[in-house]
Amino acid sequence: RVFGAPYSIRYSSTESGGIGIGTALDADDDEALHSIGRPRPGVEADIRDEDGTSLPDGEVGELWITSPAVMSGYWNDPVGTAETLVDGWLRTGDLATRDDKGIFRLRGRVKEMFIRGGYNVYPMEVEGVLLDHPGVAEIALVPxxxxxxxxxxxxxxxxxxxxxxxxxxxxxxxxxxxxxxHKLPEAIRVVAELPRNASDKIDRRALARVEAEHPST
Structure with a gap:
């Protein structure tokens, strides 16, 4: 805004060859601020359930990507390769949605999702809402x-x-x-700071482990 320079949000990974999804330079505010955009030229993307079945627009599922740049596999790791690559499609491990305009939005990580009473809960979605509370500086929702x-x-x-x-x-x-x-928290723990791992990401496993061993109310 200060310099009037256009920008683009890009989504990719080492496994995708550095090519993936991105917002347009002339995107409106909704796309530019709240999405990762559309697949780049030569890239296909899809939202699928745990069985690999394509989901309709608006439903949360795992983001799959394919392109000529997607890796052929992990070095000396056939098991990891088989879990990540399916018929040339890369399972990113990220949860996302696609709208009727073909725009993708991230919703969290597959491994972070938990199930309450048969219903899926996506921590990133809940955290995004609760972080808007004026009394909350940081938050992590853990199972x-x-x-x-x-x-x-x-x-x-x-x-x-x-x-x-x-x-x-x-x-x-x-x-x-x-x-x-079913997505609302049912217990609260107040801390001075959230634990972080070597990548400076919130250590959710450590928080979940503490909750399992010493439940809060």
Whole structure:
């Protein structure tokens, strides 16, 4: 905005050969700010379920990509290759949706998804809503084993003001206008900071492990 320079958001990976999906330089605000755009020339992309079946527009599934640049396999790792490549298609491990304009939007990672009472919960979606609460500085939604529901969501938050942290009810009221009931957190843990791994990403496994061993309320 300051310099009036166009920009493009690009989505790719080492496995995809550095070629994938991107927003147009003249994209409107919705595409530019809230999506990864459309497949680049020579690239095909699809949204599929866990069985590899294509899903209709609007449904959340795994993002698959194919192009001449997609890798032929992992070095000396036939098992990993077989899990990642299917008939020339790359399973990215990312959850996404595609709209009726062919625009793709990321929704999280396949490995981060958990199931509450038979319904899929996507942490990235929930976190995006709850992070808009004025009292939340950072948040991670992690699963915890539950004898009735199988798994429930726990909101681990870093409050803006440690002396006036939002309560579980505050978060649920804030989220219920946007999120389905099964996606709302059912427990809360307040921390000074979220643990991070060597890549500076939130260490969700560590948080889930703590919740499993020492459940919060």
């Amino acid at each position: 915890r084993p539950d004898p009735v529901m199988g798994e429930i969501g726990v909101a681990v938050i870093v409050p803006v003001d440690p002396s006036a942290s939002p309560t579980l009810d505050d978060l649920r009221v804030h989220g219920e206008a946007t999120l389905a009931h």
